[in-house]
Amino acid sequence: MLRPKPDETEKFMNSEQIIASLKDLMATGDAPGKVLTDPADLDTYGKDWTKIYPPKPLAIALPKTTEQVQALVKFANENQVALVPSGGRTGLSAGAVAANGEVVVAFDNMNQILDFNASDRTVRCQAGVVTEQLQNCAEDNGLYYPVDFASAGSSQLGGNLSTNAGGIKVIRYGMSRDWVAGLKVVTGKGDILDLNKDLEKNNTGYDLRHLFIGAEGTLGFITEATMKLSRKPDNLTVLVLGLNDLTNTMDVLQTFQKKIDLTAYEFFSHQAMGHVLAHGQVQAPFETEAPYYALLEFESVSDQVMDDAMALFEQCVENGWVLDGVISQSETQAQNLWQLRERISESIAPRTPYKNDISVVVSKVPGFLQEIDAVVTEHYPDFEIIWFGHIGDGNLHLNILKPEDMANEDFFEKCQQVNKWVFEIVERYQGSVSAEHGVGMTKKPYLQYTRSEAEIAYLRGIKQVFDPNGIMNPGKIFD
Amino acid sequence: MLRPKPDETEKFMNSEQIIASLKDLMATGDAPGKVLTDPADLDTYGKDWTKIYPPKPLAIALPKTTEQVQALVKFANENQVALVPSGGRTGLSAGAVAANGEVVVAFDNMNQILDFNASDRTVRCQAGVVTEQLQNCAEDNGLYYPVDFASAGSSQLGGNLSTNAGGIKVIRYGMSRDWVAGLKVVTGKGDILDLNKDLEKNNTGYDLRHLFIGAEGTLGFITEATMKLSRKPDNLTVLVLGLNDLTNTMDVLQTFQKKIDLTAYEFFSHQAMGHVLAHGQVQAPFETEAPYYALLEFESVSDQVMDDAMALFEQCVENGWVLDGVISQSETQAQNLWQLRERISESIAPRTPYKNDISVVVSKVPGFLQEIDAVVTEHYPDFEIIWFGHIGDGNLHLNILKPEDMANEDFFEKCQQVNKWVFEIVERYQGSVSAEHGVGMTKKPYLQYTRSEAEIAYLRGIKQVFDPNGIMNPGKIFD
Numbered sequence: 029m030l031r032p033k034p035d036e037t038e039k040f041m042n043s044e045q046i047i048a049s050l051k052d053l054m055a056t057g058d059a060p061g062k063v064l065t066d067p068a069d070l071d072t073y074g075k076d077w078t079k080i081y082p083p084k085p086l087a088i089a090l091p092k093t094t095e096q097v098q099a100l101v102k103f104a105n106e107n108q109v110a111l112v113p114s115g116g117r118t119g120l121s122a123g124a125v126a127a128n129g130e131v132v133v134a135f136d137n138m139n140q141i142l143d144f145n146a147s148d149r150t151v152r153c154q155a156g157v158v159t160e161q162l163q164n165c166a167e168d169n170g171l172y173y174p175v176d177f178a179s180a181g182s183s184q185l186g187g188n189l190s191t192n193a194g195g196i197k198v199i200r201y202g203m204s205r206d207w208v209a210g211l212k213v214v215t216g217k218g219d220i221l222d223l224n225k226d227l228e229k230n231n232t233g234y235d236l237r238h239l240f241i242g243a244e245g246t247l248g249f250i251t252e253a254t255m256k257l258s259r260k261p262d263n264l265t266v267l268v269l270g271l272n273d274l275t276n277t278m279d280v281l282q283t284f285q286k287k288i289d290l291t292a293y294e295f296f297s298h299q300a301m302g303h304v305l306a307h308g309q310v311q312a313p314f315e316t317e318a319p320y321y322a323l324l325e326f327e328s329v330s331d332q333v334m335d336d337a338m339a340l341f342e343q344c345v346e347n348g349w350v351l352d353g354v355i356s357q358s359e360t361q362a363q364n365l366w367q368l369r370e371r372i373s374e375s376i377a378p379r380t381p382y383k384n385d386i387s388v389v390v391s392k393v394p395g396f397l398q399e400i401d402a403v404v405t406e407h408y409p410d411f412e413i414i415w416f417g418h419i420g421d422g423n424l425h426l427n428i429l430k431p432e433d434m435a436n437e438d439f440f441e442k443c444q445q446v447n448k449w450v451f452e453i454v455e456r457y458q459g460s461v462s463a464e465h466g467v468g469m470t471k472k473p474y475l476q477y478t479r480s481e482a483e484i485a486y487l488r489g490i491k492q493v494f495d496p497n498g499i500m501n502p503g504k505i506f507d
Numbered sequence: 508m509l510r511p512k513p514d515e516t517e518k519f520m521n522s523e524q525i526i527a528s529l530k531d532l533m534a535t536g537d538a539p540g541k542v543l544t545d546p547a548d549l550d551t552y553g554k555d556w557t558k559i560y561p562p563k564p565l566a567i568a569l570p571k572t573t574e575q576v577q578a579l580v581k582f583a584n585e586n587q588v589a590l591v592p593s594g595g596r597t598g599l600s601a602g603a604v605a606a607n608g609e610v611v612v613a614f615d616n617m618n619q620i621l622d623f624n625a626s627d628r629t630v631r632c633q634a635g636v637v638t639e640q641l642q643n644c645a646e647d648n649g650l651y652y653p654v655d656f657a658s659a660g661s662s663q664l665g666g667n668l669s670t671n672a673g674g675i676k677v678i679r680y681g682m683s684r685d686w687v688a689g690l691k692v693v694t695g696k697g698d699i700l701d702l703n704k705d706l707e708k709n710n711t712g713y714d715l716r717h718l719f720i721g722a723e724g725t726l727g728f729i730t731e732a733t734m735k736l737s738r739k740p741d742n743l744t745v746l747v748l749g750l751n752d753l754t755n756t757m758d759v760l761q762t763f764q765k766k767i768d769l770t771a772y773e774f775f776s777h778q779a780m781g782h783v784l785a786h787g788q789v790q791a792p793f794e795t796e797a798p799y800y801a802l803l804e805f806e807s808v809s810d811q812v813m814d815d816a817m818a819l820f821e822q823c824v825e826n827g828w829v830l831d832g833v834i835s836q837s838e839t840q841a842q843n844l845w846q847l848r849e850r851i852s853e854s855i856a857p858r859t860p861y862k863n864d865i866s867v868v869v870s871k872v873p874g875f876l877q878e879i880d881a882v883v884t885e886h887y888p889d890f891e892i893i894w895f896g897h898i899g900d901g902n903l904h905l906n907i908l909k910p911e912d913m914a915n916e917d918f919f920e921k922c923q924q925v926n927k928w929v930f931e932i933v934e935r936y937q938g939s940v941s942a943e944h945g946v947g948m949t950k951k952p953y954l955q956y957t958r959s960e961a962e963i964a965y966l967r968g969i970k971q972v973f974d975p976n977g978i979m980n981p982g983k984i985f986d
Contacts, residue, residue: 145868145870146761147757147760147761147869147870148868148869148870149764150868170765191710192710192714194708194710198707198708202685203708205714206681206685209868215965219961219965220961221959221961221962221965222937222959223962225868225937225938225939225957226868226937227866227867227868227901227938227939227942228677228866228868228869228900228901228902229673229677229682229866229897229900229901229902229939229942229943230866230939230941230942230957231670231671231673231721231939231941231942231943231944231945231946232939232940232941232945232946232950232954232957232958233721233722233946233954233958233963233966233984233985234718234721234722234726234966234969235671235684235717235718235720235721236962236965236966238714238717238718239713239714239717239718241714242710242712242713242714243712243713247713259764259765259766259768278626281626282625282626285628285738286649286738287738289738329808329809329811329812330808330809330810330811330812331809332808332809333808333809387706387707387708387709388706389624389627389629389688389704389705389706389707390626390627390707391624391626391627418708421707421708422706422707422708423707423708458701458704458705459704459706460704460706460708460709460710460711461711462709462710462711463706463708463709463710464708464710465710466710466711467710467711467712471711475711475712478704478709478711479711479712480700480701482698482699482700483700483702483715484712486694486698486700486715486972486973487712487713487715489972489973490713490969490972492972493965493968493969493971493972494965494968505712506712
């Protein structure tokens with residue numbers, strides 16, 4: 029909770045009074061919500077996947093309706109109580125962490141799919157709908173929700189939208205932002221707004237929908253979203269290529285994109301694949317060893333597309349960009365090839381990796397990666413660097429593994445130094461310090477490497493308009 | 508220009524002083540801009556295609572650089588001078604009209620394509636680049652800029668983005684908003700901001716880029732934009748169908764979308780086609796008469812796609828939705844079929860049409876259209892109503908033709924009454940009073956039919972953050 033000014037203490041409620049009030053608020057309406065104060069619940073709901081900041085919320089409110097969320101926000105304004113939204117808690121930037129006595133507003137019980145419209149190809153969801161639930165609903169109706177990532181089984185839609193989640197299909201389908209037809213939000217002032225009313229075309233002033241997407245709950249809380257769906261992709265086919273050189277990733281991308289709409293263009297290093305193979309259950313795609321690998325996916329809707337893909341592959345081999353390659357001949361083979369990319373994170377997890385999620389424009393990727401690699405290797409030659417990522421979007425995941433014989437503390441300290449080098453290079457390349465994970469608390473100290481001071485001043489100005497009392501997820505994105 | 512408070516008159520410059528200062532400002536830097544005050548220029552640059560408000564600007568500034576635009580904005584703040592941005596002046600909502608002694612900032616001389624990047628498939632343009640110039644640049648590089656509409660030959664990119672222009676390919680490619688990788692803007696406070704730095708993925712706080720898109724120059728002026736390009740579509744094929752009933756437009760859309768990615772789904776009434784045929788140079792698509800017509804376009808990339816299209820067509824005929832149809836067998840035939848839709852506006856122009864650009868979610872189109880049609884026909888049975896539009900996006904263009912024997916004034920007065928009915932129905936259907944033309948001055952009185960009072964209060968709050976002195980395109984969107 030926010031700290032009241034000392035001379036105003038008597039104006040504010042104490043913890044017991046706040047919890048009692050929350051219980052009253054959650055008891056309103058036809059569908060009563062819940063309040064949790066059990067230490068185990070406070071621990072569960074107070075953190076995300078970062079696990080850096082010890083969770084310490086005052087209480088957890090689990091509303092069932094938008095009106096209850098509104099009541100919480102109005103109460104929080106009147107009593108200067110800080111609110112932290114909580115979805116699937118799979119965030120990697122501590123955007124949904126409650127470490128300072130805040131009240132957590134968890135959307136777990138607002139998990140209903142409210143409406144599916146076949147003509148509009150839209151589905152209206154409460155904020156607590158899990159990504160996979162939305163994907164399944166689309167599939168059950170012969171359609172497709174294309175935003176997909178490792179945490180789809182537990183991440184919630186409200187959180188996905190508040191962090192504008194990306195994932196493995198961005199090159200074709202864009203970010204979460206691109207699939208939002210409409211939003212219902214409760215602003216920091218306690219207004220319920222219906223944003224964009226699910227319209228495809230609506231040019232009537234500033235699009236507040238896009239302001240709430242990616243705002244990490246600092247302007248208000250998303251309580252409902254109408255999501256667009258797509259035609260289900262047909263015969264997804266995967267090509268894994270061994271590349272001679274990093275710059276060849278760009279050559280190959282450009283060559284294929286001229287002819288074929290790629291649904292994914294992923295990248296991983298020889299080292300990354302080594303860990304996946306050592307982890308077991310996955311086979312090498314081919315015998316030839318290559319320093320870098322690219323994974324391409326596309327819809328093979330006709331023999332013509334397959335012929336095109338083979339011709340492009342041969343062209344890449346002739347140009348010396350590609351050393352070897354394999355193409356999936358069935359859905360199972362395609363899924364197996366995806367394992368090479370998808371299992372990287374779990375295969376390196378035991379090595380306590382330092383992780384960073386950064387981006388530059390696609391064409392700058394090779395130079396950018398090489399500079400970071402060089403500076404880390406020069407200063408810390410015993411660090412193992414694992415590169416992988418959504419290279420078709422310019423998004424790289426930098427992972428540095430802790431040397432087995434180095435103490436955790438020592439490693440973390442050195443990684444703070446790495447952060448500085450990395451973000452200085454990001455700034456010089458005009459890149460982003462957070463490609464898809466958001467800012468939260470972990471990237472907050474580095475925001476100015478991507479956003480100018482003038483820009484940040486406008487961000488603060490906008491925050492002031494929607495949340496003048498600073499009660500919505502305080503301490504996230506900026507102070 | 509803004510009216511100074513009476514007791515502060517002496518603090519502000521008179522017209523001659525302002526013009527002299529503008530000339531000084533435009534003379535700075537290596538590339539001097541221009542100032543025009545000739546009555547013919549004031550007339551030309553002071554209006555758009557609406558031609559409702561008599562233009563009355565004080566002067567026209569034609570900057571060459573972002574820094575000159577910044578100097579103009581700083582000067583305007585210091586001297587309480589109102590600025591109106593001006594692009595290709597093809598707007599239909601009086602968003603770029605200067606009717607109150609404002610200084611027009613015209614981007615005609617900032618019309619350079621600054622950079623093309625083949626790997627990133629992006630092109631960096633000054634705000635005054637004409638849409639067609641961007642389309643041609645893409646084509647010259649084997650790529651495609653998919654936002655297209657009737658005024659592409661004269662509309663400028665800065666204006667397209669400030670109104671988030673749509674057009675005929677939205678169903679596949681989205682609005683102008685979806686093609687913006689980065690923006691350079693001068694805010695109403697005179698700050699130059701580089702928004703999003705052309706990144707595909709960048710989740711570092713509120714996305715100000717999306718705030719400036721569609722803001723009609725009320726928060727600041729866009730001076731540069733980096734636009735994304737797409738693969739050039741392959742063998743675009745057009746299908747024109749005669750439909751039995753309005754609701755069949757939805758059945759046909761849903762049927763085709765399950766199998767084929769449509770690049771356009773347009774609609775026009777029998778009456779609309781009648782005017783095009785009477786206008787000459789275009790032939791009826793087939794002999795069968797139908798009350799409504801749909802135009803579908805898709806990439807026929809293989810025999811399979813063509814077979815699918817034919818099978819879907821037959822399915823639509825069997826279900827009684829489609830009375831007749833024709834499919835293009837060549838690019839020329841496809842272009843000819845497009846004429847049926849594209850020539851509607853010019854064929855009805857001599858009849859002084861009352862025009863409205865409205866939208867609802869796609870599935871509500873039939874009921875929505877029928878209600879408007881019924882109320883107008885009931886009260887004004889001698890009005891001829893012409894419907895056409897981008898029905899795949901829920902966007903309808905309502906056109907009412909003036910009866911030949913009715914005085915202009917009488918007609919316009921009755922149309923004011925029609926406006927009220929139309930917008931009340933829009934509100935009831937949760938639609939938009941401006942699907943793609945923006946708000947400007949003509950839709951300003953009706954904004955509350957689409958945006959709630961609470962929403963409009965937040966729009967005003969945001970305006971205050973970026974343009975505290977209210978000098979940027981005042982009187983547009985809201986007062």
